[in-house]
Each structure stands twice: as C-alpha cells, then as structure tokens.
Amino acid sequence: DAKTTQPPSMDCAEGRAANLPCNHSTISGNEYVYWYRQIHSQGPQYIIHGLKNNETNEMASLIITEDRKSSTLILPHATLRDTAVYYCIVVVETSGSRLTFGEGTQLTVNP
Amino acid sequence: GAGVSQSPSNKVTEKGKDVELRCDPISGHTALYWYRQSLGQGLEFLIYFQGNSAPDKSGLPSDRFSAERTGGSVSTLTIQRTQQEDSAVYLCASSFIGGITGELFFGEGSRLTVL
Numbered sequence: 478d479a480k481t482t483q484p485p486s487m488d489c490a491e492g493r494a495a496n497l498p499c500n501h502s503t504i505s506g507n508e509y510v511y512w513y514r515q516i517h518s519q520g521p522q523y524i525i526h527g528l529k530n531n532e533t534n535e536m537a538s539l540i541i542t543e544d545r546k547s548s549t550l551i552l553p554h555a556t557l558r559d560t561a562v563y564y565c566i567v568v569v570e571t572s573g574s575r576l577t578f579g580e581g582t583q584l585t586v587n588p
Numbered sequence: 589g590a591g592v593s594q595s596p597s598n599k600v601t602e603k604g605k606d607v608e609l610r611c612d613p614i615s616g617h618t619a620l621y622w623y624r625q626s627l628g629q630g631l632e633f634l635i636y637f638q639g640n641s642a643p644d645k646s647g648l649p650s651d652r653f654s655a656e657r658t659g660g661s662v663s664t665l666t667i668q669r670t671q672q673e674d675s676a677v678y679l680c681a682s683s684f685i686g687g688i689t690g691e692l693f694f695g696e697g698s699r700l701t702v703l
Contacts, residue, residue, distance in 0.1 A: 566690070
C-alpha cells in the first residue's frame, strides 16, 4: 500500500473549517483514500473514503486532487468534539483489506 | 449489541502469566481484525479473520501470540508468558464483506498492563 504523509499536528478554532492535508504521491490507480479518526481513549472511527471524485457525507468532505497525489479532509464547522488524531490511509479495496495506520494528524479544536 | 464489544476493558497481569482477550464483532460481520496500540504509538496490525480462518496472521509479533475465531463470530486473542513490552491497548474491528471494504468498526479496546 502507498505511504502517506500528514502534518503531525494542527489547530483550528471552533466553528471554523478544519482542512487536513494528506500526501500520497505514490498512490496506485486501484488504491482508495480512506480517512479515520481516533478520539482519545476510543477506537478509530471511519469518516469517509474516495477513489478519484470528491466525496461528501454527514461528517466531512474529501477533496482528491486530479493527479490523486494528495487529498484534503474538510470538517466544515469544527467542534470541540472533533479534537482527535486523524489518519489518512490508502489501500487497495479488496476483501480483507488490511488498513495500515500511520502517525496521523493531531487536530486540536480550540474554543 | 450494536457495536463491537471487547472484554476485559482493562487487564493488569504479572509478567509470565497468560492472558485472553475477547472480541464480539457486529452480528453478520464476517471479517474480523486485531490491532494493538502501544502508548503514544499508531495502530499495529496483528491478524485478520475471514469467517473462522485467518488468511493473514503476518502481524503477530511472536509465537506467544495466537488468535482463534469460532462460529464465525467471537474471537479470542491469547498472549502466553506475557512480557512488559506486550503492554498496549488491543483493538478489535469487524467489517461486512459486501459493504464498504475499508470501513472497519472498532471496539473500545482492551488495555493490557504487564507488571
């Protein structure tokens, strides 16, 4: 699976949009981009995923560049409860896909 | 229950003792994963089950670690002769084959402390 690079930490003001970048310059054509988050002392939680098109759900939006070498997770109106470690993962979507979690980005939402 | 259930939530044991950690996946989820997370570290893959078989057990760190799954449901991770470096949170996840393949549902984890 392709390696991802994320900034170790980011801050965001409550109510503002949080834009979390991820670099995956070695991504292959059949690899998807997944985002998870892990709130302190909890198990990771799936947020969103995509292949090449931008995606949106009730939690977030995922913007993938046209060359697919990077992506951005957008939390449109961050709240204090969004403080967590956010993981960007690229994986071939096959049965039993093993997710390889890197170090992620510690997002801190400040009041 | 609605989510992945793990027990015990906390376990303190002495070095050299054996421990068993249990995972109850979401009903109907055929895929089950074990990960571990040491203090301040990322998640480390241990083993993957499809039904009762384990096609990928490449992440088990040593032969002291074993896991089984029965009836395509409950899984048990066993650590024999525990060492201090085994101290970590052990996370179980399940997923539905046929759904979003990479969407894993994680439990709250079992925190293991080896004294």
